[in-house]
Amino acid sequence: MARTVYFGSGSPYSWRVMLAMELKGLEYEAVELHFSKGDTQSAEHLARNPRGKIPVLIDGDITIYESTAIMAYLEKTYPEVPIFGADAREYALIWQRYAELENYLGNTISSILAPIFRGEAEGKDAEIKANLEKLKAELETVHGWLSGAGYIVGDSLSAADVTLYPQVALLRRVGPRLKESYGADFLNFEEKFPAFLPFMARIEALKNYDRTYPTHWRAAA
């Protein structure tokens, strides 16, 4: 069955879906849409997702958008390699951690980076610095989750881990800029949050990790 993921380079929502597919060992074609070219707002893409967002998965005759729904669909359709745990306890905890990452860490990252990326950060120093404090507290919490076995839940990679990874990769990338502009010195993960490093290495060791890596990050490297 043909599988296609429409993704945007650097979109954490796209990246988590691609990583989830890699965890499950699924083949797919990855089609990049470019925000700057208006690809997500084209009639063709709006037919896939009327909200004009990526990711979108087309799997045979099914089209799904919203990364959470896509991961849930993948689990139901391809259960051989589970990403939502082995039993009810793990299932609940993975969903809980997923929701915490989305609602607290993810929203805090967005509140910091959205004004910066949109060129609307001027005059918002106090707000951004306050949100950086919230970010530090969230990272401390997540660091605690990883300090045991190095997975968010249990002893294998899950939907929670592939949700966290793109968030941390993005923070590592923008860390120097946030330090320079706002004095955020806690984004030195080697020193401040060492438990993230083996966690990240595990994701980076996935067989086809490279094909999930944001294309414009690679081009800039």
Ligand SMILES: N[C@@H](CCC(=O)N[C@@H](CS)C(=O)NCC(=O)O)C(=O)O
């Ligand atoms: N809740 C959605 C969020 C998707 C989303 O916000 N995608 C952004 C990129 S990170 C997007 O497609 N933006 C395109 C646009 O707004 O034109 C999900 O989980 O899939």
